[in-house]
Amino acid sequence: MMAGGYSLWLPVDVSKHGFEIDRLIYALHILMAVLFVGWGIVFAYCLVRFRQRPGHRADAVVIKAKASKYAEIGVAVFEAVLLLAFAVPVLARVKNQFPSEAESEVVRVVAEQFAWNGHYAGADGVFGRTDPKFIAPDNLIGLDPNDPHGTDDIITVNELHVPVNKPVIVRLSSKDVIHSFAVPALRVKQDVIPGMTIPIWFEAARLGEFDIQCAQLCGNNHFKMRGRIHIDTDAAFAEWKKSKAPGEAPKVSEEDFQL
Amino acid sequence: MSATAEVIPHTVEPHPVTGVYNGKFGMWLFLASEIMLFGALFSSYVLLRVGSAEWPHGYSVLNVPLATVNTMVLITSSVTVVMAWYCLQLNDFGKARLYLLATIGLALVFMVIKYIEYSSKFEHHHYPRTNLFYGLYFTLTGLHGLHVLGGILVFLYFVGPGAGMWKTDPHRYTNRVECAGLYWHFVDLVWIFLFPSIYLL
Amino acid sequence: MVNVKRVAVLCLAAVGVAVSGSDVLAGGPMGTATIKGKAMLSAAKPSMRAIDMGADKACAAMHSKPQYPQGKMVFPDGSIPYAFIYLKDGVTGKYDTPSTPVEIDQQGCMYRPHVFGMIAGQPLLIKNNDDTAHNIHALPKKNAQFNFSQPKKGLENKLEGSKTFTRPEVMVKIKCDVHPWMSAYAGVLSHPFFAVSGKGGEWEIKNVPAGKYTLAIWHEEWGTMEVPIEVADGATVEHTFTYSKAAAQRDVNVREVTVGSGPIARASNP
Amino acid sequence: MSFAHPDEARKHRNAYLKVFAALAVLTVVTVAVAEMKFLSMPMAIAVAMVVAGTKASLVAAYFMHLISERKAIYATLILCGVLFVALLLLPVVTQGEVDAWRRTHVP
């Protein structure tokens, strides 16, 4: 089934900065096609015309192929234009010019072997302190129990919700090995290096639900490390946050016990 | 008799254009690759040291006087190798052999001092895994120690079974000792940089 | 001799009561005494969050109501399940290794049973009854670790001989790398005198030969306790363990790791 | 390549002994400077590297006869030297990452 809006060419682009990356990829592929066809024509022509026929001898005179010299210089100039005019500005904006934290949604994503743990600041807007000491099966990012800010934080596994038309800053860190946070639909990819927290930002332009992929080999279940990112309207996002907030301690009854 | 037979040209007398015989050119190329090897280790040392929050000063943790003695031992062995080659120039094989033996002796002293240093570290439970400083200390000085060991084996060959060549082809024997000497000076060179960067800074 | 064992296993499986290994097997000296009792918690009940099975839609679909971490379960009357009670020392006899495997079933993205006991060398049969990939990763300290995956439903791996746990080790943690909330604990002993507390925190060890023993209890959340006991032939000894405070014992060896302090982390090497 | 006559031989021998003495002195200097600990870290590094550099060039020039070598050897060494510098730039190149890594530690 043609899931998630994938077609033969580039996948669906739902992020504000996506079209610049696509434009660069199109321009490059056009350059590549032109070069390949140009070479191909000369190549094919030579194959046909200069075959070994009786009475025909190769002429050893060296042709002054002015055309090829200009072609090479042309390629070099075109590449330089692509690099300086397109690639670098896009990269600078995507990697360096961050929106202010005040007007954007900040999310922490902690990658671990074979799951993406999402961490939202909860109602008080402050992230709870985390420490590896407190990591347990039901507290995967090690939220400090006696830190008041942490009690209302939302922890999700392989599931991120972000508001549409609002910049989102994701702080990526890893617990064990190198992963890579990749969302093809949002044209976002960033290696997650253990021991470092690397921030990235994007702004979604359309609603929808897309794959989070792990692009860097991280162990034998690397292929299973799939998350979903949901782009919701502000209302839906707030409602989801409320539903995910931790409630009061649940009552455990005898039937919950299974051998 | 095929004219060229299988004698490889320029193994002994230098090539007219490059002015170097094969062995020396090969040894210098090998030393270039060794420079890159130790260069990579040094740049890793710099990167890890700059990147870590705190790093102990070498002289507060390591035994600097003993290491200084070790440096002097290695420098002396470097001189004895040159003197050995110098005596071979004067066709005095007996003296050269003595200098080679002196070089081997000094190298063994170097290894013994290193053994003392390592064992004292192990007693205080400082292993490579204790922390990054000891990891780098043991790896760098250990690899350098292996190179010293390799040098000892080569010189033992020249003093032992290899000495026979002096009678058959003295010029080639001198060239071989010269190449071994180049390697030995390089090992000394690495220690000259290794000593201050780990022990003193 | 063989059919006796099989009958014992069948009747044990039928009874929902706490699993006890002692009447399963013979070999060493078997007695007639019984030790039973309860496992209680007097401290405050822990705060816990429901397990978020969002990681894998297949798992979430298998449960109608939220699941809670089994380690933090406390019944309304304060009794706690999943405690592992065993005779720590004082057992003299030599017991042979049963050939019937201990079955670990992965059902509803949870391990069944969560805590179990076995004899050193007894084969393990691990089954995947979920329509998703599981990855069984055992982290013993004395035994050999294993880590393999079962990507499809219906796959069964039988570990025997050198592949199963061959050396006694109380509580080997088994986790699934794909579903971080899944965990199981195996108590590997050299004798069959162990039990796991079930409903109402009740447990029972039967056929104990007379003698002096140390009775010990282990729980993944509340830690371990020991008590010396004396058992006579045919007698029944009652003992109730009560955990007073939240012991900080985790399966992770907790100590003061000043995190991120650079290369000389003052970690006291264990 | 044996020497023409003895006095040239003696000249070479003296050169080696002088270099040896220089090396010994420089070693003592390095250790002394380090012991005094009054230098700031960058200065200490600079001094140590300068002294080590001079010692190294002494060994290379006299013991390894680099001063009397031909261009084939120089070509190899210059090429290797340039790439050695490229390698040593590694830490500088990664300075960006190193800052990020020291500022933000564990998840």
Add this chain to the structure above:
Amino acid sequence: MSAATHGSHAGHDHGAAHGHDLPFWRKYVFSVDHKVIGVQYTITALVFLLFGFSLMMIMRYQLAYPGRPLPIVGSWLGPGLVNADRSLSPDGYNVFGAMHGTIMVFLAVVPLVVGGFGNYVVPLQIGAPDMAFPRLNAASYWSYLSGGLVMFASFFMKGGAAQSGWTSYAPLAVISPGQTVWLLGMVLLITSSLLGSVNFIVTIVQLRAPGLSFFRLPFFVWAQFVTAFLLLLAFPPLEAAAILQLMDRIAGTSFFMPTGLVVSGQILPTEALPHTGGGSPLLWQHLFWFLAHPEVYVLILPAMGIVAEVVANNTRKPLWGYRSMVYAIIFLGFMSFIVWAHHMFMTGMGTKLSLFFATTTMIISIPSVVVLTALILSLWGAAMRFNSQFLFALAFLPMFAIGGLTGLPLGLPASDIHLHDTYYVIGHFHYVVAPGTIFAIFAGVYHWYPKVTGRKMSELLGRVHFWPSLICMNVIFLPMLFQGLQGLSRRTYDPLVYDAGQAVQGWHFVSSWGAWILAIAQIPFIINFFWSAVAGKKVSDNPWDATTLEWAAPSPPPHGNFLKSVSVYRDPYVYSPPGRPSDFWPQNQPPED
């Protein structure tokens, strides 16, 4: 080609009466003759090529039919590699992926182009009796063979073979099994390459025949010369990194392990992983790619050399712009040392750094364009003879063009955001290596086979091998480019987990069948390779009417190569000189006659 053929010729080694008769094992097994070592390298590397190829075929089955039990091979593979129902397990997939990469790069292609062709042809082309250091040459082969056997044995060891990719990135490689044996194998292979490169440089500089100046050297020798410098100066940093990673794994140091790792729910250091932290995972990536980029140029430069030889010979025309090609590959060799970090755009580098490496990457694409254009323009005004080697050499040109061009979007950091670590990268480098270098290797085998055995390979089998191989190569790798544009990550065991994977699963099916048919298309080559050694048409010493020096020696050349001393009078490719009867003028022919 096999050692046996030498036996049949040694009996009546006309002229070389002096043939000091070594015992069999000294003459063929532990030989120091560069030709025997060249043949040993070629055959060992071809066996490893087949082994690496078969690993890939098993992986392709899992990608085409995810989860289905492997047909024949399933019962042979042990529990570490297959699931209980004989389908390939995720660990098995990662092991095969890592070992396919390692074997193809370090054990098959590089030893073939450098160890096999380089060892055999370079001394002959420069008119030398043998390599400068024959014993070092033998040591380099035996160190390579032992490294290969260590890698092969790692499959059967307790932890199994390495499973964290041929790049073995730091924290994963330090905690997953099988990597220690891989590192030991790597140190042996690196030693072999270092010894080999020293040997090549000294031979090319010191042992050239009289009159053979640097700019009269055949282009193949130039390619090997630059490749040897790349090997000499790029491999040691990887050896240093391998030593550091070996210490990490064995001695528990943490050069590449940052502080505060939590592996499988346990905070480091634990008994199994006693790392106290402080290291940097990026240090490994920098050291590894500092080698690996020159390494990929080591893969392509000799291939360019072989293609240039075959093109010049079969177009009966001198190479167009020989000097510009030589300056281009020297510049390429130098630049390859300062582009390494374009493999690491996504590791959180700042824009300043990305800009520097993107610029050097763009600059380094220019010399490749120069060489390719020069080779294509060499066809202009030619009189082409379409024998098997020329077909392969011609196919190399467009395939290498696609490989090189698809490198551009990966070289710009912005477009790399979408394409990094996807199937686009796999399509890119396989286009350069598979229809590129391996086609050049086939061209080399067909071209120099008569010199090695004195017999020609069959042209019919050559064509039966060429056309299906060319088609299959494109059937396999073109779909990968589209899969990459979709955003499908590489190294995914079961692509159906992702939406992108489901959308492009059809292409996996196509690629897999292309791979299996390619395997069948190699059978004619294998038959041709062994059958022609005994039953191929006997040929003269210079069957292709070539001008370079190796054709002045008898086929197969005796120990010591040339019967009478050789000297050089002109450029390497003087074809169809005006006013001369024959259409080629060998380098060693004195000018007077």
